[in-house]
Amino acid sequence: MSAAESIELPAWAEVSGPRRDHIARVTTLLLTWARALGLDSATTAMWRDAGLWHDALRNAEEQQLRALTSDTNRPAELLHGPAVASKLEKEGDRRSELLDAIRWHTVGHSTWGQTGRALYMADFLEPGRKFARADRVFLSEHVVHDFDGVFRQVVRQRIEWAVREGHFIYPETVELWNSVR
Ligand SMILES: [Fe+2]
Numbered sequence: 001m002s003a004a005e006s007i008e009l010p011a012w013a014e015v016s017g018p019r020r021d022h023i024a025r026v027t028t029l030l031l032t033w034a035r036a037l038g039l040d041s042a043t044t045a046m047w048r049d050a051g052l053w054h055d056a057l058r059n060a061e062e063q064q065l066r067a068l069t070s071d072t073n074r075p076a077e078l079l080h081g082p083a084v085a086s087k088l089e090k091e092g093d094r095r096s097e098l099l100d101a102i103r104w105h106t107v108g109h110s111t112w113g114q115t116g117r118a119l120y121m122a123d124f125l126e127p128g129r130k131f132a133r134a135d136r137v138f139l140s141e142h143v144v145h146d147f148d149g150v151f152r153q154v155v156r157q158r159i160e161w162a163v164r165e166g167h168f169i170y171p172e173t174v175e176l177w178n179s180v181r
Helices: 017-036 041-053 062-069 080-090 096-103 114-125 133-142 147-164 171-180
Strands: none
Touching (some): 017 041, 017 114, 041 096, 080 096, 096 114, 114 133, 114 147
């Protein structure tokens, strides 16, 4: 059984094959960091769930995402995080640090706890992405030695890429950068 087959997603997940592999790699990275950092079992479980569930509605229809989030304005690609958070909340999950991590994982958030920051890093540093491989391996191995320092580099690199590509920078992302620089 491959890592991707063995991961447990919610029954309502809408996830393509390649996305499932990405989810497995992100979760593996988060668990590797959590163990190396000696986190307690509740926090480790929260990091694992953040990895497992953050993209659970990544391939859902826009209509479903808008219905779940009651959001008619934001671009569709920003809605899968908030939609998953709303699903989990309805199912009774009360771990606000986990819900915020998932809700904001696409744009970032300045009020994040460690879980949101770890997910944001793992999503970018997971080894399946093709660009800047050596640099990202270096950063990923450095997380356990300097969590905040690597987080700042990841925020910086994600913003630099977005500007280079001519993408819109969301206010939450700007606030995040100003909070870590
Ligand atoms: Fe992701």
